[in-house]
Structures are given as structure tokens and as C-alpha cells.
Amino acid sequence: MRHPVTLICLAIVVAFVAIAAFGPLILPQDPLAQSFIARLKPPSAAHWFGTDRYGRDVFARVLLGTRWSLLLGLAAPLIAGTLGTLIGAFAGFYGGWFDRIAGRVADLLMAFPSLLLGILLAAALGPGFGNLIAAVAFAFLPRFIRVARASTLAVRSEPYVEASFAAGEHPLRIVLRHVLPNISGPVIVVGTLWIATAIRIEATLSFIGLGVQPPAPSWGNIIRDGLTNILGSPWPVVTAGFTLTLCVLAFNIVGDAVRDALDPDYRE
Amino acid sequence: MRRYITNRAVDALLTVWLVLTLVFFAMRVLPGDPAVAALGDQASSDQLEAFRALMGLNDPLPLQYVHFLWDMLRLDFGTSFRTGDRIGALLAGALPYTLQLAFAAMLVGAAIGIPAGVVAATNRGRSADYIARLLSLLGLCIPEFYLGALLLIVFALRLDLFPIMGGGAGFLDRLNHLVLPAVTLGIVMAAFTARLTRSSLLEVLRRDYIRTARARGAPERVVVWRHALRNALIPVVTGFGIYILTMLSGSISIELVFARPGLGTVLVSGILARDYPVVQAGLVVFALCVVVVNLTMDVLYALIDPRIRVEAL
Numbered sequence: 181m182r183h184p185v186t187l188i189c190l191a192i193v194v195a196f197v198a199i200a201a202f203g204p205l206i207l208p209q210d211p212l213a214q215s216f217i218a219r220l221k222p223p224s225a226a227h228w229f230g231t232d233r234y235g236r237d238v239f240a241r242v243l244l245g246t247r248w249s250l251l252l253g254l255a256a257p258l259i260a261g262t263l264g265t266l267i268g269a270f271a272g273f274y275g276g277w278f279d280r281i282a283g284r285v286a287d288l289l290m291a292f293p294s295l296l297l298g299i300l301l302a303a304a305l306g307p308g309f310g311n312l313i314a315a316v317a318f319a320f321l322p323r324f325i326r327v328a329r330a331s332t333l334a335v336r337s338e339p340y341v342e343a344s345f346a347a348g349e350h351p352l353r354i355v356l357r358h359v360l361p362n363i364s365g366p367v368i369v370v371g372t373l374w375i376a377t378a379i380r381i382e383a384t385l386s387f388i389g390l391g392v393q394p395p396a397p398s399w400g401n402i403i404r405d406g407l408t409n410i411l412g413s414p415w416p417v418v419t420a421g422f423t424l425t426l427c428v429l430a431f432n433i434v435g436d437a438v439r440d441a442l443d444p445d446y447r448e
Numbered sequence: 449m450r451r452y453i454t455n456r457a458v459d460a461l462l463t464v465w466l467v468l469t470l471v472f473f474a475m476r477v478l479p480g481d482p483a484v485a486a487l488g489d490q491a492s493s494d495q496l497e498a499f500r501a502l503m504g505l506n507d508p509l510p511l512q513y514v515h516f517l518w519d520m521l522r523l524d525f526g527t528s529f530r531t532g533d534r535i536g537a538l539l540a541g542a543l544p545y546t547l548q549l550a551f552a553a554m555l556v557g558a559a560i561g562i563p564a565g566v567v568a569a570t571n572r573g574r575s576a577d578y579i580a581r582l583l584s585l586l587g588l589c590i591p592e593f594y595l596g597a598l599l600l601i602v603f604a605l606r607l608d609l610f611p612i613m614g615g616g617a618g619f620l621d622r623l624n625h626l627v628l629p630a631v632t633l634g635i636v637m638a639a640f641t642a643r644l645t646r647s648s649l650l651e652v653l654r655r656d657y658i659r660t661a662r663a664r665g666a667p668e669r670v671v672v673w674r675h676a677l678r679n680a681l682i683p684v685v686t687g688f689g690i691y692i693l694t695m696l697s698g699s700i701s702i703e704l705v706f707a708r709p710g711l712g713t714v715l716v717s718g719i720l721a722r723d724y725p726v727v728q729a730g731l732v733v734f735a736l737c738v739v740v741v742n743l744t745m746d747v748l749y750a751l752i753d754p755r756i757r758v759e760a761l
Contacts, residue, residue: 304474
């Protein structure tokens with residue numbers, strides 16, 4: 181955790197979160213203001229990331245786009261983690277038909293790469309940010325169900341759980357008081373690892389045209405828009421893409437560090 | 449063996465059914481009228497009604513569901529709302545572009561990734577190792593469509609070495625159009641492969657038979673490339689199925705970057721035009737690809753390794 185690279189990445193993550201939270205307050209320019217005379221300009225003191233084909237300031241748009249990326253990056257693992265943990269914990273704890281169905285469905289859906297499952301569901305649901313969150317959260321769900329279920333099975337045979345049974349505690353109470361707190365570690369590890377992937381999927385879906393809809397800016401649709409005018413100026417693509425890659429990289433490294441700290445098995 | 453294959457086939461069918469059901473209901477719970485989407489805002493209510501009747505949109509949901517499953521089972525994808533073209537023909541025309549891209553990307557990925565992994569493992573802890581690991585981390589983090597756009601800017605626009613867009617006509621032209629998309633996805637693939645090769649080779653190099661080979665005086669080059677790599681590549685090769693699927697999902701945005709007329713382009717243009725039958729068919733074909741790849745890999749493993757037939761029942 182104290183590795184300098186990790187610390188730098190942690191600082192980058194904090195910076196992105198701050199930009200997402202307070203970005204709109206410190207916007208240098210209106211991200212939607214068009215200017216006919218300042219179209220497709222390269223980076224300059226006035227426009228750090230240049231301007232797009234409508235003369236909009238790309239830096240302001242990238243700054244505002246941070247909000248969508250991080251919102252989805254955090255919301256999708258959070259929703260999938262909460263639902264998946266509950267489903268996995270009850271499936272693992274009670275067993276029976278619910279366990280068989282939940283376990284089987286999760287296994288079958290695991291056959292799909294999460295990006296592909298996210299795209300398929302988002303395409304079926306149609307464009308829009310709410311649909312995007314639902315699609316990505318669902319794409320992650322099987323992985324959380326699996327982790328929560330496996331951890332629950334391990335916890336279930338622990339002496340303190342058996343003692344609670346012997347003491348006549350209600351099973352529901354055992355799940356809430358003993359199982360959920362004890363499986364939260366692995367679930368949090370999985371959750372932090374999926375943030376970077378969620379940000380990537382959001383960008384990909386916005387790039388395809390399924391995520392955040394223009395004129396609202398997101399990293400993915402800035403790149404898409406820049407690509408249609410790449411002969412005019414490559415700068416919107418280059419700068420927005422760099423920001424996106426930096427963000428994914430930083431969250432990835434921090435996620436790995438969190439896993440190493442919480443899960444000694446993975447430490448190299 | 450027969451029981452194993454039967455079980456896997458049942459799994460595959462269940463997956464297909466599960467995904468079809470998800471797609472069907474996800475597309476039906478959507479607010480918005482497909483008839484309006486297909487005919488436009490100016491259509492009269494008579495036209496809309498005729499369209500709904502024609503497409504069976506007035507039927508009760510369960511009946512539509514049964515019709516849908518039956519059509520998909522026969523691979524009857526219907527016609528496009530927009531153009532009236534047969535969707536089956538549209539997809540059949542697009543499929544080769546996607547498969548060629550995925551296959552070429554895997555070749556590029558293996559050609560870069562395996563040597564990079566070997567270099568990293570044999571130089572563990574030294575600068576070559578760090579550079580290889582840094583590059584593969586970067587390759588895993590950079591979104592493929594951004595990497596594709598960068599390569600497009602440098603090699604197609606600035607250096608003018610490759611065509612900017614399209615699929616090409618004739619063998620050589622097609623090959624020329626394939627280079628940049630394949631290298632883009634290949635780099636992503638190489639990042640996976642290098643990581644896996646490195647960790648697998650490090651593990652194999654610790655085994656006894658490697659120490660024996662060294663003790664007998666075999667040159668290090670022979671020990672690594674001939675003796676160790678063969679065993680180290682087993683997990684790399686068995687990861688084949690996952691790679692194909694990763695390439696398949698990556699191909700969607702890559703085809704968009706290079707305007708390549710593959711499955712992803714068909715799917716995305718269907719999404720943007722709100723052409724429901726095309727989107728539906730595109731989704732089903734992608735899902736089928738996933739299931740077919742997984743089933744094929746499962747059967748191949750069982751043929752190669754008899755232990756799997758017993759264990760994975």
C-alpha cells in the first residue's frame with residue numbers, strides 16, 4: 181500500500197473524485213457554449229485541451245464528463261455488490277432450490293465477458309444513463325453472487341455460526357449479524373476491482389452511443405464526436421482518451437493495492 | 449464422455465434461453481413505441497396500426513415471447529424496420545469481417561505476448577521485467593477504441609500507411625484494411641497473454657525437471673524455450689476461449705473506429721436507428737457466438753484431458 185506508484189495513483193483517484201464532486205463549480209468555461217470562430221483549435225492557454233467541431237472547450241467538457249464516469253464507476257459495483265451479496269448470502273446460507281437456481285444462473289451468465297454482457301443489455305434497454313447503470317450492474321451481478329455465496333459457505337461452518345444455531349438464534353438474524361459482516365471483506369475487494377472496469381464499460385457504451393447522450397459530455401461520447409471530425413482536429417480524441425486511460429489505470433492500481441492489503445493470498 | 453458433453457450442451461441451451469429471455473423482456477419493458485420508432489413521428493395512426501399488426505406487436509406478451517423464441521430457434525431474424533432487408537443476409541455478410549478481425553488479433557496477440565512474457569519471466573525483477581509488466585498493465589487499462597483511434601491518427605492520417613476506414617475489396621485490399629484494427633485488438637490481447645505467460649513460466653521454472661535439465665548442462669535458451677515454455681503455455685492455450693470472447697466484445701467498438709462493416713457495426717447502426725429487429729438479431733448472434741465458443745472449448749478440453757470428463761460432471 182505504501183509503494184510510491186500506489187500513492188501517486190491514490191492521489192490521482194482522489195483528484196478525479198474531487199473533480200467529479202466539485203468540477204461544475206470550477207469549470208473554466210461553459211462546456212456547452214459554441215463558438216463558430218474557435219472551431220477545432222489545438223490546445224492553447226485559453227483552451228487547454230483545444231476545442232471541438234462546435235467550438236466548445238474540450239477541457240470543460242472532459243471535466244464535466246468525469247462526473248458521469250465516476251458516478252457509474254461507483255454506482256454499478258455498489259448496486260451489483262449489494263444485490264449480489266444478499267442473493268449470494270441467502271443462497272449459500274439456506275441452500276435448496278433458491279441456491280440451485282441462483283447459482284446456476286450466475287454460472288451460466290459468467291460465460292459472458294462483462295463488457296459484452298453490458299453492451300448486450302444496454303443495447304436491449306436502449307440509450308440513457310439509468311439504463312446504462314442497470315445494464316452494467318446486472319453484468320457484474322453474477323460475479324458478486326459467486327463470491328458472496330462461496331464466502332457464505334465457508335462462514336456457515338464456522339463454530340460461531342454453529343453456536344448461534346445451538347443458542348436458538350433466528351436464521352435471518354444469523355445471516356444479518358454473523359454472515360454478512362464476515363463476508364463483507366471479499367465482496368469489498370471484488371467491488372474495488374470492478375470500479376475501473378465499470379468506468380471503462382461506461383466509456384465504451386457512451387462511445388457506441390448507448391450511454392450519456394449528447395450534448396451532455398462524457399469521455400466516451402467526446403471521443404466518438406472527435407472521431408467523426410478527426411481530419412479537422414485529433415485533440416478532443418487524444419485528450420479525452422488520455423484522461424480516461426489515466427483514470428482507469430489509477431483505479432486499477434489502487435484496486436489491486438486494496439486487494440493486496442485485505443487479501444494476503446494475492447500478495448506477491 | 450457422452451454424459452459430459454450432454455451436460456455441457458444442456459448448459460449451452462439453457463444459456464441461450466436465458467439470454468434470449470433477458471433480451472426479449474429488456475426490449476419490451478422499454479418505454480417508446482417501436483412502430484413510431486420505425487415509421488417516424490409523421491406516420492398516421494392507420495399506418496402505425498397496420499405496422500403493429502404486421503409485426504405482431506398487438507399480440508399478448510406471452511404469445512409474442514413464444515413467437516420470438518420459435519423465430520430465433522429457426523434463426524429466422526425477420527426483416528429490418530428501416531430498410532426492409534433480410535436481417536439474416538445482413539448478418540451473414542458482416543460475420544466474416546468480425547471473425548477475421550478476432551482471428552488476426554489473436555495471432556498478433558500471441559506473436560507479441562508470448563515472447564514478451566518469456567522475456568519478463570527470465571529477467572524477473574530486472575528492468576526488462578518491469579518494462580514488460582508496465583506495458584501489459586497499460587495494455588489492459590487503455591480502452592481499445594482509444595488505442596484504435598491513436599493508431600488511426602498516427603498510421604493512417606499522419607503517416608498515410610493504411611486506409612482510414614472500411615472493409616476493403618479484394619484479398620490484398622482487405623488485408624490492408626485489417627492491419628490497424630487487428631494490431632489494436634492484438635495489443636490488448638498481447639497484454640493478457642504476456643501476463644499469463646510470465647506467471648505460468650515462473651511457476652514452471654521452479655519445477656524439478658527444469659533443475660534436472662540445467663544440471664545436465666542444457667543451455668539456458670533450450671531450457672526456457674524448449675522445456676519450460678511447453679508446459680508454461682498450457683494455461684495460455686486453455687485461456688483461448690476467454691480470449692476469443694474478449695476479442696469479440698472488443699471488436700464492437702473497434703469496428704466503429706475503423707468503420708469496418710462487421711457484426712458490431714450492424715448492431716450499433718441498428719441501435720442508433722432504433723431498428724429493433726436488427727438489434728435483437730445482433731444481440732442473439734453475439735450470444736450464440738459466446739455459447740458456441742464455450743461449448744467448443746469445453747468439449748476440446750475433455751478430448752485433450754480425460755480427467756476433466758470425470759471431475760467436471
